[in-house]
Every structure is written in structure tokens, then in C-alpha cells.
Amino acid sequence: MAKVLRYDRGIRLLGGLLACGVFLFLLAPLAVLVISSFSPTTSMAFPPSGASLRWYGEVLSSPDWLVSFQLSGLLVLYVVPTTVVIGTLAAYGLTQGDFPGRKLIQALALSPLMVPEIITALGLLYYFHGVGLINTIPGLWLAHSLVALPFVVRAVMVSAAGLDPTPERAATSLGASRLRVFLTVTLPLLRPGIIAGAVLAAVTSLGEVAVSALVAGANTTTVPLRIFSAVQFQLDPSMAVVSTLLMTASVVVMVVADRFARISEAL
Amino acid sequence: MSGAGHVEIDDLTAGYDGARILDLDHLSIHRGEFLSILGPSGCGKTTLLNCVAGFVEPTGGRIVIDGDDVTALPPYRRGLGLVFQNYALFPHMTVADNVAYGLKVRRLGKAEVAERVGEALRLVNLEDFAGRRPRQLSGGQQQRVAIARALAIRPAVLLLDEPLSNLDAKLRREMRVELRTIQRRIGTTMVFVTHDQEEALSLSDRVAVMNAGRIEQLGTPDEVYRRPATRFVAQFIGAANVLEGTVTAAGLLDAGGILVGAGTLRPGSRAVVAIRPERIRLDDAAAPAADGTGAGGTVGYRAFAGDAWHVEVHTASGRTITVQVADTGGGVADPPGAGTAVTLRWDPSDVIILDRDARDPDGDRGGDPAQAAHRAADRDPDGGGP
Numbered sequence: 001m002a003k004v005l006r007y008d009r010g011i012r013l014l015g016g017l018l019a020c021g022v023f024l025f026l027l028a029p030l031a032v033l034v035i036s037s038f039s040p041t042t043s044m045a046f047p048p049s050g051a052s053l054r055w056y057g058e059v060l061s062s063p064d065w066l067v068s069f070q071l072s073g074l075l076v077l078y079v080v081p082t083t084v085v086i087g088t089l090a091a092y093g094l095t096q097g098d099f100p101g102r103k104l105i106q107a108l109a110l111s112p113l114m115v116p117e118i119i120t121a122l123g124l125l126y127y128f129h130g131v132g133l134i135n136t137i138p139g140l141w142l143a144h145s146l147v148a149l150p151f152v153v154r155a156v157m158v159s160a161a162g163l164d165p166t167p168e169r170a171a172t173s174l175g176a177s178r179l180r181v182f183l184t185v186t187l188p189l190l191r192p193g194i195i196a197g198a199v200l201a202a203v204t205s206l207g208e209v210a211v212s213a214l215v216a217g218a219n220t221t222t223v224p225l226r227i228f229s230a231v232q233f234q235l236d237p238s239m240a241v242v243s244t245l246l247m248t249a250s251v252v253v254m255v256v257a258d259r260f261a262r263i264s265e266a267l
Numbered sequence: 268m269s270g271a272g273h274v275e276i277d278d279l280t281a282g283y284d285g286a287r288i289l290d291l292d293h294l295s296i297h298r299g300e301f302l303s304i305l306g307p308s309g310c311g312k313t314t315l316l317n318c319v320a321g322f323v324e325p326t327g328g329r330i331v332i333d334g335d336d337v338t339a340l341p342p343y344r345r346g347l348g349l350v351f352q353n354y355a356l357f358p359h360m361t362v363a364d365n366v367a368y369g370l371k372v373r374r375l376g377k378a379e380v381a382e383r384v385g386e387a388l389r390l391v392n393l394e395d396f397a398g399r400r401p402r403q404l405s406g407g408q409q410q411r412v413a414i415a416r417a418l419a420i421r422p423a424v425l426l427l428d429e430p431l432s433n434l435d436a437k438l439r440r441e442m443r444v445e446l447r448t449i450q451r452r453i454g455t456t457m458v459f460v461t462h463d464q465e466e467a468l469s470l471s472d473r474v475a476v477m478n479a480g481r482i483e484q485l486g487t488p489d490e491v492y493r494r495p496a497t498r499f500v501a502q503f504i505g506a507a508n509v510l511e512g513t514v515t516a517a518g519l520l521d522a523g524g525i526l527v528g529a530g531t532l533r534p535g536s537r538a539v540v541a542i543r544p545e546r547i548r549l550d551d552a553a554a555p556a557a558d559g560t561g562a563g564g565t566v567g568y569r570a571f572a573g574d575a576w577h578v579e580v581h582t583a584s585g586r587t588i589t590v591q592v593a594d595t596g597g598g599v600a601d602p603p604g605a606g607t608a609v610t611l612r613w614d615p616s617d618v619i620i621l622d623r624d625a626r627d628p629d630g631d632r633g634g635d636p637a638q639a640a641h642r643a644a645d646r647d648p649d650g651g652g653p
Contacts, residue, residue: 166355169322170413172342173349174369174420184368188359 030247037240044235055237065226065242072206072223072246074137079144079205084198086145087152088190092182094153095160113150120147121211128215135217143211148204152197159193199257203250273298273456274319274424279328281314282480288314290480291328296424296458301450303459303467306477307503312460315477316426319458321345332423348417348425348455352432354409356401362388362412363397369420387415390449407438414449424456431466443470464504468492476500498621501541508547508588509621511539523584525562528615532623539622544591546617549578552608561612564588566605578602580611 032046037055039048059065094106112120124143125134133139167189171181187194209224216225227242274296281289289311296302304312317323319330321342329338337345356365366387370380388394391411401409410430417425430446431439447470450457461467467474468488475485476499484496495501498509512522516534520527532538552563564582576592588611592602603609 164353164355166351166353167357169320169342170349170351170355170416171357171368172322173320173345173347174416175343175346175372176368177343180372185357188357191359 033240033243034247036237037244039237039240042236044237044240048237055241059238059241059245062238064221065223065238068221068223068226069245071137071140071220075140075144075222076202076205078137078141079148080198080201082141082145083149083152083201084194087149087197087201088156088187088194090149091153091156091160091193092186092190095157096163109153110150112147113154117147117210121214124211125214134215135220137220139215140212140220140222143215144205144208147208147211148201151200151204152194155197155200156190156193158196159190163189195257195260199254202253206246206250206253273333274458275331276315276319277329277331279315279318279325279330281311281318281323281325288480289318289325291315291482294475294482294485296456297472298456299454300472301447301457301459301470303461303471303474304477305461305464305467305474305504308462310477311480312462312477313428314480316428316458316460319424320347320349320426346420346423348420348422350410350413350417350425350427350430352429354401354406354413354433356409356412356416358401360400361397362393362399362401362404365401365412366416366419368416373420383419387419388412390418390453391415391445406434407442410434410442411445414446418449418453418455422455424458427457427459429461430459432461432463439466446470468504476503478503493619495541495619495621498539498541501619501621505543506589507541507543507619509539509541510586511537513537519560523582523586525582525584525586525588525611526560527618528560532620536623538620541619541621542613542617543619544577544589545575545593546613547588547590548612549580549590549592549602550610550612552610560615561610562588563608563610566603566607566609568605569602576602580609582611 036044036046036048038051038053039045040050040052040054041048090109094102094109121143124146128134128139128143133142163186167185168181171185172178176184207224208222209228212222212225213228216222221229223242223246227239231239274294276291276294276296278293279289279291280287304315306312314323318325321337321340325338329336331337332345332347357368360368363384366384367380370383375383384397385394388397391414393408393411393415396404396408396412401412404412410433413430414425427446431442434442443466446457459467459470468491471488473485474488474491476483476491478499484491484500486494486496491500492504495504495507501507502509510520510522510525510527512520512525512527514532514534514536515521515526518528518532518534520532520538520540522540527540527542549566550561562582564580566578567581567587568579570577571594573594575594578590578592580588580590582588590602590611592600594600
């Protein structure tokens with residue numbers, strides 16, 4: 001018995017070490033960035049020789065960066081509602097509906113996930129040129145929505161596929177019309193999927209590079225694009241600062257969404 | 268029961284692509300009655316309920332409630348209450364909001380909503396739980412909320428789809444009593460779908476036994492139990508032993524060596540009879556049969572079930588007869604163990620005649636008309652119940 005127990009403990013230790021290794025591998029680059037962002041010198045050398053908020057001040061007082069932060073923030077505010085509304089309706093229809101071509105449309109709705117992003121970007125580049133949407137906020141809004149939509153559809157579909165039809169039937173039998181049932185019963189039941197989809201859409205929009213690079217321009221440089229162009233000619237800790245801020249924004253979005261979902265569930 | 272014609276269902280059929288799930292001639296539900304629809308899974312009982320509720324579109328026939336043909340009406344315009352096996356409460360609303368849902372849909376004033384929610388929750392003894400969320404309640408409490416929610420809109424009929432099946436045995440018995448009490452108090456017509464014969468018998472004013480999309484028998488619980496109309500009903504409710512054979516010159520039914528005295532059977536005809544397990548006695552193998560009926564056999568298996576022993580006896584002809592021996596507490600009436608030779612006995616009055624052969628030209632015409640009506644159904648090959 002004791003022997004079995006020790007064997008078990010060994011395996012558990014090994015598993016724990018393995019998990020730690022994987023997490024270290026995943027988090028190390030991010031940790032390096034965060035630590036570098038507090039560097040007092042112009043060098044990106046790791047580890048930094050001291051700690052200061054010098055580069056935070058520099059970034060936050062730079063009008064270029066501020067414009068980019070505003071633009072990225074604005075895009076999230078546009079992209080999330082757009083993709084959540086379209087994605088939720090699409091996912092509900094695709095999982096609960098019964099109509100010819102359902103599978104085909106489902107594949108179509110998820111297809112941007114399967115296509116390399118640079119191909120989508122190229123398509124959008126040609127298309128947006130024709131209609132004059134290059135280097136515009138609406139252009140980026142549409143482009144980000146296109147890239148983010150499949151994530152929302154996917155996330156809501158998971159919730160919608162496991163949807164219990166009986167609460168909807170109960171509401172119907174109580175006299176509620178189709179629309180009323182959807183708004184008062186179905187949507188609240190789909191909330192976990194919708195929130196997950198919204199988080200994915202926000203993070204996708206915040207970090208999007210490939211498509212943005214082709215459809216954005218001098219007046220519409222999002223934060224990731226500015227990082228991308230900045231690292232090409234000067235590598236200083238301000239990149240690390242921006243990355244840390246962007247990462248913080250993503251984490252805040254996720255934590256807030258998670259808390260929001262949990263709290264409303266527990267109430 | 269006055270007020271016949273409360274719910275009238277005629278020639279109702281439903282199914283997909285030619286497969287018929289439901290094929291109902293006629294069903295009339297009386298106002299204020301508690302009607303159970305009892306049958307095995309897949310017999311069409313839930314489809315029938317969903318047709319009445321409006322969630323399944325029938326392929327033919329009509330449903331009339333209080334004189335209005337509702338067959339083509341969408342489910343939200345039917346004004347019926349629905350209770351589900353899994354409660355189907357709205358998890359994001361409080362108990363009070365759940366109950367208020369149908370009232371708010373009807374745009375009732377705030378004061379009236381509050382009053383009727385309170386009334387409905389009092390009916391199910393949950394007025395102290397108004398502010399809780401469904402997940403904070405036990406299964407039985409959740410089902411009571413679901414009942415309150417359905418009754419708050421004062422439905423013409425309350426439809427219950429296996430509402431007790433998710434509860435544990437003790438709670439199920441308590442809820443049975445409570446459900447019946449509520450029904451007696453408010454007098455709402457209730458249609459209760461179940462596969463549990465005990466539930467159906469103990470709760471209902473009438474029981475409709477369904478099989479393969481048809482109603483095999485409709486009657487009071489004691490009628491359905493004591494005078495099953497078909498082989499299916501006899502076997503599904505109370506798991507009767509069904510014996511089939513030819514009537515001997517002495518007027519006894521010879522079912523493969525088992526002789527059954529069943530009164531007015533005509534010699535030479537074929538007949539089907541049923542005997543309830545609890546109506547059969549186990550005697551010593553040596554005891555002579557006074558009237559020549561009964562059968563010899565050996566005990567194959569016995570099991571103690573608390574209130575009774577379940578015994579299987581194999582006869583010489585290879586048939587298995589199930590016998591139920593009530594426990595006496597002292598153990599004096601315990602059946603003998605496996606391998607013991609016994610004689611099976613029963614009173615002629617406990618033999619239920621399911622079918623006298625219609626091929627017999629002089630067949631008994633004086634029998635129970637219900638049984639005559641069900642002869643055709645009885646010869647269906649699906650007669651093998653559990």
C-alpha cells in the first residue's frame with residue numbers, strides 16, 4: 001500500500017514539475033517584457049540595471065502612443081457589440097434552427113478561423129481599396145469584426161448547443177411570444193457564451209496585426225501596429241511599456257468579464 | 268364528473284415521415300379531473316402532451332378546449348400550464364420572478380401580480396422562498412415553484428410531463444400527496460404523463476394506458492388494474508402472468524400444462540387469461556388440487572422486497588410464472604427457496620379473461636363489451652409488455 005502511495009506521489013511530483021515547466025515557458029516572455037518596462041536606461045538588456053517609471057512617463061506623454069491607444073480602445077468598443085450581436089444571432093440560429101444549408105452556413109461562419117489571416121487581409125486590402133475604406137476607422141472596424149466574429153460564433157455556439165429547450169417552452173406556455181422568450185429567457189441562458197465571445201472579440205481586436213497592417217494607414221495606426229513599426233527602427237523599453245499596458249488591458253477585460261459573469265450567476 | 272367536453276381530442280395523429288408516433292381515436296378529459304397518461308417510453312404519451320400544449324404539430328385530427336379548436340393555435344396562445352420533469356425554471360430569476368413571469372406577460376398591474384404570486388407560492392408552501400434563486404432550492408422545492416408558476420396564470424388545464432421522475436423515492440411519495448392536495452383544493456384539470464404505474468394509480472381519477480401511439484384502456488385506477496382490457500395493460504400494470512391456450516372439454520383453459528378454471532369458456536376455443544402475481548398461492552407439491560386447476564413447478568428464484576417476496580416458478584412445460592407473496596413479518600409465510608417443488612393455486616375469481624377466441628362462431632357474446640371492443644387490439648403482436 002505504502003509503495004503504491006509513494007509511486008503515486010512520484011507521478012504527481014513529476015506532473016507538477018511538468019506543468020510548472022509549461023507555465024514557465026508560456027509566461028517567461030511576458031515576464032521579461034513586464035520587468036524590462038521598468039528599466040531606467042535606454043537599453044533593452046535583461047535583466048534591467050534598476051527600476052523606474054521613466055518609460056511609462058515617456059509613453060503616456062507621447063501623443064503618437066496616446067492616439068493609438070485611443071484608436072485601439074475605440075475599435076474594441078465598436079467591434080465587441082457588432083460581433084456579439086451578429087455572432088449571438090448566428091450561433092443561435094445555426095444550432096437551434098432547422099433549415100436547408102445549415103451546415104454550409106455554419107462552415108462559412110467559422111471559415112475565417114480556417115483561412116490564414118494574411119489571406120483574409122489580402123482580400124480585404126483589394127476590396128477596401130475599391131470602396132475607399134483603407135486608412136479609415138470604419139475600415140478597421142469592419143476588418144476587426146470580420147476577424148473576431150468567428151470566435152464569438154464559436155463561443156456562443158457552445159452555449160447554444162447545450163441549451164435546454166424546456167425553459168423556453170415553459171416561457172412560451174406562460175404566454176410569451178417568440179421574441180419575448182428570446183429576450184427574457186434565451187439570452188440570459190446564453191450569457192456565459194456571449195461573455196466569452198465578447199472577451200475573445202475584445203482581445204482579438206486589441207492584438208490584431210496582420211489584417212490591420214494591410215488596411216490601416218498613417219492616420220489609423222493601432223497600438224500593435226505602432227509597436228510593430230517602432231521595433232523595426234528603435235528597440236527601447238517603451239515597447240515593453242506599451243506591451244505591458246496592452247497586456248494589462250486584456251487581463252482587466254478578462255477578469256472583469258469573468259467577475260461579471262460569476263457575480264450575476266451567484267446572485 | 269360533470270362538464271364533459273372540457274378537452275376533446277379527436278382522431279389525433281402525429282409522426283415524422285410516415286412513422287406514426289400517435290394515433291388517437293378519441294379522448295375526452297373532464298373538467299376538474301386528474302387524468303394520468305400512463306405508458307412505456309416511446310408509447311407517444313409525451314407527444315400527445317406536446318400536441319395539446321402546441322409544441323408538436325399534429326398531422327391530423329383536432330383538439331378542442333372549452334369549445335375552442337386550438338389545433339392550429341400557437342403554444343403561447345393556448346393558456347395552458349406546463350410542468351416539466353427537469354423543472355425548467357428560469358435560473359436567472361428569483362422564485363417570485365419565475366412565478367410572476369406569465370402574469371407580467373399578461374400585463375397585469377403590479378399589485379395584482381404581487382398578490383397572485385403570493386397566492387401561488389402559498390399554495391405550494393414556499394412563500395418564504397420568494398427571494399431565492401432556483402439553484403438554491405432542492406429538487407422538490409424547485410418542482411413546487413414550477414407548479415406555482417404554471418398555476419399562477421390560472422390555466423384551463425395543467426399538463427405535467429413526468430414531474431416527479433427526477434425526485435428521489437421518499438420525496439416522490441410526498442410530492443404525490445401534495446400534488447393531489449393542490450388539485451383537490453383548486454380544482455384545476457390536470458393531465459399527468461408518467462411511466463410509473465404506482466404514481467398513475469395512486470394519483471388519478473382516471474388513467475389512460477397508452478401503447479404504440481394508441482390508448483389501450485381508459486378507466487379508473489381500479490378498473491384498469493382489476494379489469495385490464497388488453498394483454499398489454501395486464502402486463503404493463505402489475506406485471507400479470509398472461510396464459511394462452513385451448514379450452515378443454517372440462518371447460519378449463521390448458522396453457523401448456525397449466526390448467527385454469529375461468530368460468531364460462533367454451534370447450535375447444537382458444538383463450539387468453541391473466542393472473543396477478545399477488546393472487547397466486549404457493550402450496551406444497553404434494554397437496555392435491557381440489558378442482559384440478561393450478562400447476563406444478565419448481566421455485567427458480569426468490570427475492571425479498573420488504574413488503575413482499577418476489578418468486579419465479581418454472582413449470583414443467585418451461586413457462587415462468589411470477590408470484591408475489593406478502594410478507595407476514597414473522598417469516599411463517601416465507602416462500603420456499605430455489606429448487607423446491609411447489610404447486611401454484613389461485614381462485615377462479617382472480618382469473619382475468621383477456622380474450623375469448625373471436626374465431627369461435629358461437630363465441631361468448633355476453634362478455635364485457637370493453638373486452639370485446641379490445642379484442643382486435645389484443646391480438647396485435649406488440650402485446651409483449653415488460
